[in-house]
Amino acid sequence: MIRTLVADDQVTVAQAHADLVERVPGFVCVGMVHDGRQVLARVGRGDVDLLLLDLAMPELTGLEVLRALRSQPRSPDVVVISAARDLDSVRECVRAGAVHYLIKPFTFAALRQKLEHYASYREIASREGTVTDQAEIDAALAALRDAGDSVLPKGLSRETLAAVRHVLRTTPQGVGAQAVAEEIGVSRVTARRYLEHLVEIGSVERLPVYGRTGRPELVYRLS
Known part of the structure; x- marks a missing residue:
C-alpha cells in the first residue's frame, strides 16, 4: 500500500481528500495535517510515501514545505493540490520537486488518475539495481504523464x-x-x-x- 499523507489547512477539505484517497486501490491515508510545520513533523516519522500538499498553508506555505523536504534524505514524493492556476506557482513547485500538480476543485476521476499514474511510476522506479538502457528510464517517467494527454482516443487530434x-x-x-x-x-x-x-x-x-x-x-x- 502507498501510505499517503493529506495536508490542507481546511479540516473538511482534508477529510474529503482523505476519503477519496481511500477509494483508490493500493493507497491508504495515514493521516491529515493542517499547517506546514505539522507536515514536516509528521513526515519526519518516516512512514509517508506520498504527500498531497496544499500550497495555502499556515506557519509554512506548501512551497516552503516542498523546499524543506528537498533537504531530507528520504522525503516522500509530493503531489501539489492547489487552487492557484498561475504558471509561476506550477513552475516553482516543479523546481522544488513536486511530481504532479492538481488544480482545485477536481473530480475523483482526476485524482484517481494522478494516483494511478504515480503508482505505475513508483513500481518501475523502486526496482533494485541499475537500468539496462534509456528505455527503462523513459518508461518510468512516462508513467507519471497524464494518459489523457499522452495517448488520445482514436480519431482525436x-x-x-x-x-x-x-x-x-x-x-x-x-x-x-x-x-x-x-x-x-x-x-x-x-x-x-x-x-x-x-x-x-x-x-x-x-x-x-x-x-x-x-x-x-x-x-x-x-x-
Missing part, C-alpha cells in the same frame, strides 16, 4: 483538442458543444467527442442547464 481547450479557457462560465463547434469549425458531434473526452479525464465538468422546454442543454466548463 492534439491540435483540435488544444482548440477546444482554448474555447473553454475563454468562456469560464461554460459553453455548449454547438458553440464550440462553430468557434473551431467542426461538427457538433466532433466537438462533443472532444468535450466528453475532457470530462472523462477530469479536466472538464458537464452541467445540465434547465429552463427551456424539452431536454436540458449540456454546458461544459473547466473543472
Whole structure:
C-alpha cells in the first residue's frame, strides 16, 4: 500500500481528500495535517510515501514545505493540490520537486488518475539495481504523464483538442458543444467527442442547464 499523507489547512477539505484517497486501490491515508510545520513533523516519522500538499498553508506555505523536504534524505514524493492556476506557482513547485500538480476543485476521476499514474511510476522506479538502457528510464517517467494527454482516443487530434481547450479557457462560465463547434469549425458531434473526452479525464465538468422546454442543454466548463 502507498501510505499517503493529506495536508490542507481546511479540516473538511482534508477529510474529503482523505476519503477519496481511500477509494483508490493500493493507497491508504495515514493521516491529515493542517499547517506546514505539522507536515514536516509528521513526515519526519518516516512512514509517508506520498504527500498531497496544499500550497495555502499556515506557519509554512506548501512551497516552503516542498523546499524543506528537498533537504531530507528520504522525503516522500509530493503531489501539489492547489487552487492557484498561475504558471509561476506550477513552475516553482516543479523546481522544488513536486511530481504532479492538481488544480482545485477536481473530480475523483482526476485524482484517481494522478494516483494511478504515480503508482505505475513508483513500481518501475523502486526496482533494485541499475537500468539496462534509456528505455527503462523513459518508461518510468512516462508513467507519471497524464494518459489523457499522452495517448488520445482514436480519431482525436492534439491540435483540435488544444482548440477546444482554448474555447473553454475563454468562456469560464461554460459553453455548449454547438458553440464550440462553430468557434473551431467542426461538427457538433466532433466537438462533443472532444468535450466528453475532457470530462472523462477530469479536466472538464458537464452541467445540465434547465429552463427551456424539452431536454436540458449540456454546458461544459473547466473543472
